[in-house]
Amino acid sequence: MKNSYCRRIGALSTLLAVGALSFGFDTVPKPLHLLRQVMAFYEATQPEVSYLHLDQAAYVAGETLWFKAYLLDASSHQPDSLSKVLYVDVVAPDRQVLLKRTLALTDGLATGDMVLPDTLRSGVYTLRAYTSWMRNSDAGLFFTRRIPVWQASAPVSIGAETSVMRQAQLARRTARALEAATKPDVQFFPEGGEYVAGLQTTVGVKAAQAGGRGLALAGVIIDGNKREVARFSTPALGMSSFGFTPQPGQKYEARVTLPDGSTATYPLPAVRASGWVLNVREVGDDFRVFVRYQPPAGATTATAPLQLLAHVRGQPVYAGQGQIGPGETFQATIARSAAPAGLLHVSLFDGQQVAQAERLVFVTEARPLQVRLRPDKATYGPRELVNMEVEVTTSDGQPAPAELSLTVAGTPGLPAEAGDATTVRAHLLLTSELRGYVESPAYYLQSRTPETRRALDDLLLTQGWSRFTWQQVLGEPGTAAAGYRYPLERGIVVAGQLVRGNDKLVPNGELMLLIGKQKDIVVSKADANGNFLFTGFPGQDSTKILLQGRTAKGSSNLLLQLNEWWPRPVPAGWRPPAPLSPVVLASAEVVAYGQRSRRQQQLERIYRPDSTSGIILRNVDIRGRKEPENSGFRLHRTSQASSVLYARDFSNIESYQNIFQMLQGRVAGLTLTPNGISYSAQLRGITSMAGSNSPLFLLDGLPLLNPDALLSIPPTDVDRIEVLMGANATIYGSQGASGVIAVYTKRGLGDYSNVPAAGVAVRQLPVFHRTREFYAPRYDAGRSSEKPDPRATTLYWQPRLTVPTSGRARVSFYTADQAGTFRASIEGVSLAGQPAMAEAALTVAGQP
Template sequence: MKLFFTRRGGWPVVAALALVGAGSAAFQAADSVPLGQILTRLQTFYTTAQPEISYLHTNQAAYASGETLWFKAYVVHDQTHQLDSLSRVLYVDMVTPTRQVVFRRTLALRGGLAEGDIVLPDTLTQGVYTLRAYTSWMRNAGEETFFTRRVPVWQASSLTSEMAPLPARAATLAAAARKNAKLLEAASKPEVKFFPEGGEYVAGLQTVVGVKAVTAAGQGLALNGLILDDKDQEIAVFTTPALGMNSFGFTPAAGRRYQARIKLPDGTTQTYPLPAVQASGWLLNVREIGPNYQVYIRHQGMAGAAAAPEALRLVAHVRGTPVYAGEGQITGAETYAASIPKAKLPAGIMHITLFDGQQVARAERLVFVPDPEGLRVTLTPDKARYQPREAITLDVDVRSAAGEPAPAELSLAIANLAGLPTVGTTDATVQSHLLLTSELRGYVDNPGYYFRNPTPATRKALDDLLLTQGWSRFVWKELLTETSPTAAYAFPAEQSITLGGQLLRPNLKPVPNGTLTLLQKKSNTINVGTANPEGYFLFVGFPGQDSIKVLLQARTEKGKANVLLKLNELWPAPVKLLPAPFLPAATNPAPEVVAYGQRSRRQQVLERQFRPDTTSGIVLRNVTIKGQRQAPPSGPRSIHGRANTVLETSKIPNADSYSNIFQLMQGRVAGVQVTPSGYSYQVLIRGVSSLTGSSTPLFLLDGMPLADADGLLGILPNTVERIEVLKGAEGAIYGSRGANGVIAVFTKRGNPNYDSSKEPSVGIAVRNLPTYYRAREFYAPRYEPTQPNNPKPDPRATTLYWLPRLSVPASGQARVIFYASDQGGSFRAVVEGISKTGQPALGETSMTVADVR
């Protein structure tokens, strides 16, 4: 066990030392040269920040409740796309449509690889969930750099369950259908936005405008529209295809305002404003012409100002590798032109940025560079059709575009083509993520479309996408300051499971150089260390093999106990989620849902019956839990009577492992929304009406009112007896202060009958550290020729085979042998992965298994 000091912002010095010496030395220039400064800062960012990309390959696109979701994780370096990145710990979450994390996995990365699974209980609510994967280091760049995948889960078990009376089941489904219809209606309202190429409309300068029309679920919309000026004169006409994106030419006039009048799918008309026209500014246009990307730059000065030369600098990079750098000047109506040859550009998104003479980024354009040297992955089954339980031999061949063998790390999934509906699914692949979506901010609907069949139409669609999508790695304004790009990083690059945080005073100011004592309860091991001047600390070296409960005690530098421990959250609460459609209600399911549900349920029952170690998600039913209002224990600490909800910490497993009471409350109190906000939290009680215009509830601590939620941050969960939530009539006793509801916290210390000598004081925290998840093994029986008639049924009907570790050696060839099941059908085999040189690998084929006679 070791304790590392951390810099301001929290990232460890040991990580900084590990970064020294990495990166490219291209385009070296003296710092006194502005263009050299720009390139140097760009390289410095990638050298020190070392961005990471995570990706999950799953066995299916959609699931029925009760099934197992199998996944393979890949983590690569952003610049090279090679495996074995900076981090050695990966976190995988599954998040509900209401932003609650329902499943968590902590995985040990070995060479940038890990595998896992999630058993989806058959009680899981139907909906489109979000699967996300991230490292601690990735959290410094924000949630939008996490890998995310939409995963629909269908409540297919209700189609075959006979455990509830039919009328009750019908009533429940009818209520769900009504609610679903309202959600679908709300989700149909479109969002339409306009994006001038380069970033701005400049009066009098013709440019290209990208338009993006999507539903609330992120799906594209085909629309027709007109561009009108403030005199209602028609300026331009446009349409959007099914993807919802297109572009059109536009020349804005000085002093004019513009809007779009659009005919919506329901026949109604709605207007949307365009961004304001700038009287002066820069224009950046990029066109793909022959073997080059042609860049055109124009500048419009202020009206009435004499034309004078304007200095400019142009920088282009792909994943931090500079591919073009030039500088010059432009006067009046001149056009500055530059050519960037396509021949030797790395594959991916090229960022082209225009700077003025003061090194201010004025315009930016994203352009996609295809990979002409992509890998060729071939899957060849030894037959096209197989009998039940017959051996299947699948040859895998990976080669470069030149035909040379290419070693790679792959994963293989073989699933029934008769699957669930495609509603809410995604066609994202390792190729589309590495080369496209990992570099973009925001949701991209079905990115695999742009790669499956490259044509002029798909290239145009991809260019329209990049006209309307943001970028995520850094902001030039921040990059060109003297501050280190990682100075504000708060999370370490974990080599093992860590325990970190900050020491604070009750007023939330840092405690400098405080002392820490860490006790591992199982082994009675004690470690002692000191925090840094900003109060940050980080314990590393936890093996993650067994469950570890630790007690951490903090004191000031002089040994005083008035210290609060603010521990880093291991799993960040979701703030943003992928836009997702609502699945149709189960009152009248589609035939494909019924058929799949029957196959899946039969498979789960057989697994449960014949495999004691089953991964089936079937759970016990007929358990009814009824909630009711509870009267709090009588005492002098409260003036109210009954509470709507009482949360007793003694009834919550591992309640003392939470960093604060807000984490404890998240997802446990119906109608109460708890959301992280910086270093604090926002609490909203639904169903209350405000008399003051505020939405903040009244917070009480042992009956005493607090100014805001921050007053409860220093209250550790292990000191809390209960939390009561009041709304409506129950909170009326507090007058207008309780109009938004009441959160009343009662501590153990405040109870006169409690013996405080047995309870840890402030400055002590207890946490259960996670263990590395040990992935289950996919059930894939072998049928020897001498024993073809095994009496046990083979239930595999949805996913026939899952092989998370498929290593292709230097020969570029590998062979996989597995067996067909008792269930016939057509199956699709897909391999995904990454080559040794960092290229995405993707291949597929199909095969058929005959039905049992």
């Protein structure tokens, strides 16, 4: 990493010297500092990008979603080896995280699967993939993909057809009513960032429905005198642009004709009397940059200095500086060949190095990988061997090693309505750098036609860029990651912050971690910002932990804000996807696919009964005895307790405010003294010369540093309270010298993971997912099977397809009983960081 950084600095110096000559300067221009800061930001923050290749684009409830995970360096797109843990989840339209996977990464790669519950309602679910380190940046940089899941019902009988049609009509009316009640979102974005009076510019338009999908509409721009000054219309993806010259003192609004024929008005951003306008155009093999400037009224100088720089993912492309006056146009040329593929970020600064305008343009791959996928035949019979050759080369024919994944799925599949058509190329080169939802990313890169080029440019006019803000970059070098809350994970960790009720950080606090069945205790301290981190958890079993914190002065009057492993999407940035069409749900295409899928699921349950783990057990006899007590770990039995209070014996337990009130007056020799909101406890006749006279408090078998943590447990959740005194408490050693009070809840410690309690937090550690192997039987000569082959949707899934330095690999599998056409699709990245993609078709003929 350091050597790469030095090489880039050397290239930067050469680039800046050329830039200086092009602008007529004989010294290195000021943008050197800016580009060095950008490179230092990437070096310090080491951003990552994730991607998931799926076996299908849409699913029926009850099917298995198979995926290959790629974690890459965000700058070079080479496999990343820093983070070792990837989180993958499925989010429902109401923002609930439904399914979770924790994956152990090896050289930036992992495989996974999720069995979609057969009870899932038809809808569009969001699949996400991210690391802990990625959470320090905008959540818009997570890999996200909308996945349609259909609840395909059985074929409709003639008698029930009328009822189903009536339900479909009602659903359509409801959907239309919801759409009508939600005003479409129409926004206007001047190129570069602002309107400046008297300076012509391009304005991007973005029209979207409530769920974020594009909307085709038309409108006019009118000024404050109700005069029409421009017209525009948007295609189905909802984005377009038009030329516009704002005038001084005018306010503008758009009068839009909506799809239902109604009209609505939307204000345009205010016009500035002075400022900068930045326009970028692709001309032949170059990008032409045009800058114009309107000085403030009464400016003392006629000209103003400017600085211009461009980079792709932190890799410097262009830098220069110059002077500009009113009425002048400053021009610069950026050779497209000088930039790596992806988003070129062009920034304009004034003489004080304050960013005044920014523009994104797309650089196509000049030398894309050549990936070939060749089946040995075009048509196969049932249960016949398929051999596929994979070849990956550079554009000049040199072999290129790569990490790939392969899926072979039936066509036609399910409708991908409301889903995202994306690819590894579209994500790495486009959407991984953009903030917000992008509909159908693959469309923009599938071909280079005038229509797609215009659509891509309109997208970049209206979509926000997320990697950094200039305030972050222009700070002290090397400090960009100093305030990051989420750690770079090499394994499962427990991390968070100590705060007070007013969200004020608690510096240098003391922490004690108690680990489930092992009864291990780990002591640590928070840093000056209240951050704490515990590492070393193997992720092999789901262990419950209890974490207690105190201030440096010993007070437990604080809260532990633990980093949750699967965060819910924040409401501010969440747009629930539109519901799936009931008409499509009842279509012959979905019904036919649903029949194939149901048969496949039934056969899997019969011949592979454990569809969750992939492990089939023989018939066994299980003998054991029921544990009569709560499962929290303990050193004593209930029979050893001096006193036991059962919650079932409290006829009016709802009237007790806390556990201490339950104890008051019910245990002989126990004195409880209120002290503000807290209680002090002492068992009569028991004193300690060496330490506290307070008894040891346990919650579900785990000791508490401060009994105030019990104040957060509702008495209705208590199962029993056991009190040990004298010889009965000696099993706890010196900790039990003043007696023991053990509280056991009805459901165990883990149910309080989301209950805020003073100085205590309880969590259950995630477990690394053990991915199943895709069922791919072999039908070698002499090993035929009479069992039906259930593979009717995804015929083959190979997530670990490694292409060696020879650039060639071979994949073999057998067809199943299902006839039809299938599409084989490869995705992945070369070890040099280039996206790799290929497709091929094959046919399976039916039985003669």
